[in-house]
Amino acid sequence: MLTIRDIAAKAGVSVSTASRALNNNPRISQATRERIQALAEAEGYLPNYNAKNLTAGEANAVGVVFPTADHSQPENPFYIDLLRGINSQLTQRHYVLSVAISKTADELLENVKSMVAQGKIKRFVLMYAHHDDPIAAFLRQQKLRFVTIGQPDDHPSDYFVDNDNLEAGIGGATYLLDQLHVKHPVFVESSHNWAYEQQRRQGYERVAATFNVEPLTCKLGELNRVRLFIKQHPEIDGIMATDDFNAIEFYRLVREQSAVKHFPIVSFNHSLPEGLTDANLHSINLFPEKMGSATVALLFSDREPLATPTPGRIKIPYEIK
Amino acid sequence: MLTIRDIAAKAGVSVSTASRALNNNPRISQATRERIQALAEAEGYLPNYNAKNLTAGEANAVGVVFPTADHSQPENPFYIDLLRGINSQLTQRHYVLSVAISKTADELLENVKSMVAQGKIKRFVLMYAHHDDPIAAFLRQQKLRFVTIGQPDDHPSDYFVDNDNLEAGIGGATYLLDQLHVKHPVFVESSHNWAYEQQRRQGYERVAATFNVEPLTCKLGELNRVRLFIKQHPEIDGIMATDDFNAIEFYRLVREQSAVKHFPIVSFNHSLPEGLTDANLHSINLFPEKMGSATVALLFSDREPLATPTPGRIKIPYEIK
DNA sequence: CTGTTAGCGCGTTCAC
DNA sequence: GTGAACGCGCTAACAG
Numbered sequence: 189m190l191t192i193r194d195i196a197a198k199a200g201v202s203v204s205t206a207s208r209a210l211n212n213n214p215r216i217s218q219a220t221r222e223r224i225q226a227l228a229e230a231e232g233y234l235p236n237y238n239a240k241n242l243t244a245g246e247a248n249a250v251g252v253v254f255p256t257a258d259h260s261q262p263e264n265p266f267y268i269d270l271l272r273g274i275n276s277q278l279t280q281r282h283y284v285l286s287v288a289i290s291k292t293a294d295e296l297l298e299n300v301k302s303m304v305a306q307g308k309i310k311r312f313v314l315m316y317a318h319h320d321d322p323i324a325a326f327l328r329q330q331k332l333r334f335v336t337i338g339q340p341d342d343h344p345s346d347y348f349v350d351n352d353n354l355e356a357g358i359g360g361a362t363y364l365l366d367q368l369h370v371k372h373p374v375f376v377e378s379s380h381n382w383a384y385e386q387q388r389r390q391g392y393e394r395v396a397a398t399f400n401v402e403p404l405t406c407k408l409g410e411l412n413r414v415r416l417f418i419k420q421h422p423e424i425d426g427i428m429a430t431d432d433f434n435a436i437e438f439y440r441l442v443r444e445q446s447a448v449k450h451f452p453i454v455s456f457n458h459s460l461p462e463g464l465t466d467a468n469l470h471s472i473n474l475f476p477e478k479m480g481s482a483t484v485a486l487l488f489s490d491r492e493p494l495a496t497p498t499p500g501r502i503k504i505p506y507e508i509k
Numbered sequence: 510m511l512t513i514r515d516i517a518a519k520a521g522v523s524v525s526t527a528s529r530a531l532n533n534n535p536r537i538s539q540a541t542r543e544r545i546q547a548l549a550e551a552e553g554y555l556p557n558y559n560a561k562n563l564t565a566g567e568a569n570a571v572g573v574v575f576p577t578a579d580h581s582q583p584e585n586p587f588y589i590d591l592l593r594g595i596n597s598q599l600t601q602r603h604y605v606l607s608v609a610i611s612k613t614a615d616e617l618l619e620n621v622k623s624m625v626a627q628g629k630i631k632r633f634v635l636m637y638a639h640h641d642d643p644i645a646a647f648l649r650q651q652k653l654r655f656v657t658i659g660q661p662d663d664h665p666s667d668y669f670v671d672n673d674n675l676e677a678g679i680g681g682a683t684y685l686l687d688q689l690h691v692k693h694p695v696f697v698e699s700s701h702n703w704a705y706e707q708q709r710r711q712g713y714e715r716v717a718a719t720f721n722v723e724p725l726t727c728k729l730g731e732l733n734r735v736r737l738f739i740k741q742h743p744e745i746d747g748i749m750a751t752d753d754f755n756a757i758e759f760y761r762l763v764r765e766q767s768a769v770k771h772f773p774i775v776s777f778n779h780s781l782p783e784g785l786t787d788a789n790l791h792s793i794n795l796f797p798e799k800m801g802s803a804t805v806a807l808l809f810s811d812r813e814p815l816a817t818p819t820p821g822r823i824k825i826p827y828e829i830k
Numbered sequence: 831c832t833g834t835t836a837g838c839g840c841g842t843t844c845a846c
Numbered sequence: 847g848t849g850a851a852c853g854c855g856c857t858a859a860c861a862g
Contacts, residue, residue, distance in 0.1 A: 522848080557840075
């Protein structure tokens with residue numbers, strides 16, 4: 189294995205000079221710095237990160253924490269795209285992505301704790317934003333850097349990356365009413381009262397007010413209750429849902445009762461493969477990969493100041509397709 | 510931070526004795542070994558894995574490689590479950606799960622290479638099994654340990670974990686014909702010719718022969734071709750598909766042409782949320798979490814010999830629900 | 831600007 | 847059975 193001593197020897201300098209040159213230490217002259225970097229490049233030298241980590245006291249790894257199934261739906265493709273966005277940025281920084289994923293919250297916390305204690309991981313991404321999250325609490329207490337996906341409403345000073353869900357709700361509802369000519373839209377959400385759902389609903393309600401239509405909301409859950417809801421609202425001619433899956437589930441129940449023709453749907457996440465449904469589905473793309481990239485930018489903003497107007501929180505735009 | 514010197518001091522022994530005691534070195538007497546381990550436990554000592562990795566020349570991390578989108582569908586929830594199964598085993602071994610995920614195969618290979626060169630990761634899981642995979646080739650050449658998910662038909666000596674897709678195909682088809690009383694089943698597969706699809710199809714074909722029904726297969730792809738296929742086969746009264754998504758896509762096209770009543774479906778992976786479809790869907794559970802656990806067992810079988818009859822390949826059973 | 835030295839925390843010689 | 851000393855590869859403190 190090629191070590192720093194080897195390239196120091198070949199360059200005819202001491203090890204520390206080589207080290208400084210490779211790490212762009214300003215105390216090294218431009219000339220020798222470039223010479224050594226070129227040599228290292230030519231020789232194919234790669235630093236040993238285990239050694240680097242030992243001296244740095246910090247691993248070149250970011251812990252990425254999945255939500256548990258009771259809190260969210262970790263199976264959602266959204267998370268895979270997010271992962272990809274995060275990883276693309278991490279590899280550029282020579283960081284590695286370590287995941288913490290588990291069925292129970294307790295195991296998950298143990299997972300994170302051992303990452304911190306034994307592995308010296310000091311930066312984390314929580315792919316969710318929950319109230320009273322024990323993992324966030326632990327990271328805060330240890331004064332470790334972390335960024336959440338979604339706005340953590342109980343800890344406003346945390347770093348987070350989010351979509352502007354309110355605006356996306358407005359955009360989606362406007363599209364549904366204006367472009368798709370729906371007269372009696374229903375807003376469909378899960379039974380979980382997640383923050384992003386509420387924000388999207390607010391957007392919907394605002395637009396409804398503008399268009400002078402009565403806002404109507406249905407929470408999913410017990411099937412017969414939803415069926416009854418649909419029976420009581422035969423006027424519904426379009427859906428806005430918080431999620432593709434929710435949209436399809438509701439739509440299916442509508443179709444059970446009547447074969448409608450014109451029935452546009454606007455929902456979020458773009459998470460269903462093409463051809464899976466005959467619904468007229470317009471899914472709002474929230475660019476999970478971009479969110480992942482932005483997350484990493486925020487996570488490293490202590491080293492690489494970012495150019496955004498609002499440091500600490502980044503909003504990713506959306507797109508209706 | 511509590512180091513090994515601290516607990517050596519508290520135990521009144523030298524550092525090396527402490528180290529040996531903690532690593533169960535037989536040269537240490539049972540008594541002192543237990544005493545020191547108990548002390549370390551009590552004091553909450555945790556070894557620094559960065560230091561450990563440096564001396565060991567190997568990181569306590571396993572690289573887990575996602576397929577690229579052109580080869581498979583990384584968004585499939587299957588992979589999340591697999592991840593969870595892998596991680597649960599890794600945490601027990603004080604290992605960390607590092608993912609490699611990328612859009613392009615080139616980037617992915619770079620990702621893996623830097624994990625090896627810089628991070629000293631020496632064990633990998635490929636969550637796929639492709640022909641002529643450059644990553645597998647690289648790992649082989651570097652003589653690193655890796656396990657693939659699915660049988661790599663071009664390199665029979667590789668380690669892999671798989672389902673018995675043939676048997677699952679037989680079981681599923683039997684269930685469809687015998688329990689669900691389908692007379693004219695069609696086998697639906699993707700256009701990719703993946704190995705596991707062919708194996709499942711073989712199972713289907715065998716059962717078809719037994720039941721004296723003509724085997725019928727439809728590859729998905731161009732919609733109008735599939736529509737034509739359906740039109741030409743009005744006798745079809747049940748589906749066996751290689752995947753829940755494929756099943757639903759085909760079923761939708763069937764429904765386009767006629768409102769059928771009794772139309773059972775058997776497919777694989779159990780990857781759709783409940784309530785998403787009104788199809789009579791029986792999805793075969795392949796226990797991805799179990800596959801993940803087995804994968805790790807295989808990956809560490811050099812250290813912890815496994816009790817399976819066929820070392821090198823593990824088959825996970827299936828379940829029809 | 832550059833070289834010398836001393837650790838980082840651990841496992842592992844090699845002596846006793 | 848136990849301890850002292852060294853080295854893993856690299857960075858940082860102290861020199862010059």
